[in-house]
Amino acid sequence: MGEWFLALEQSGLGEAMRGSSFLYPLANVMHIVGLCFFFGAIAIMDARLLGAFSGLALKPFIACWRRVAMAAFAIQVVSGFLLFSAEASAIVENPVFRNKMILIVLGLANVAAFELVTKREIAGADTGRPPLAARVSGAASLTIWTLVAVAGRLIAYF
């Protein structure tokens, strides 16, 4: 695997991300802007799952903000990959980066569990306080994605 990361770092993309005076900062700004939209959508969805905005029907509310979160997540993956490509062989050895990737997988598993299991227990036009499983999913989501952002910020310090 190590040679794959070295090949990425030494590729035309890796060299461009290191050599250009604006590509890396641009990818970093994209990553921060993506974070704002991603975290904003996640926080609003999880607030609803935890019982806020209880006058609004849960399923259509989540479906609407899920689309924003997915678009923002795509921005995070593209901009993150660009940042990663500049120093791939070193960053992949960074324990904070590795933990961040594990947390992202955990966050996605939590989304899958909600979409495939928990959501089925909720009636279509359900307003009011969500069932316990949905509240647990919301609390887990808020915790995991906050840790992803914290880990992202700490990458540069390790």
Ligand code: HEM
């Ligand atoms: C929802 C997903 C993600 C979130 C919330 C997130 C969040 C962050 C945050 C807050 C930073 C600090 C930015 C800064 O201080 O300038 C960061 C840095 C970073 N992220 Fe992500 N990230 C995500 C996904 C990814 C992915 C998928 C990758 C790689 C494939 C990635 C690679 C990086 C790298 C390499 C840095 C370090 C940049 C630097 O310090 O210059 N991120 N991330």
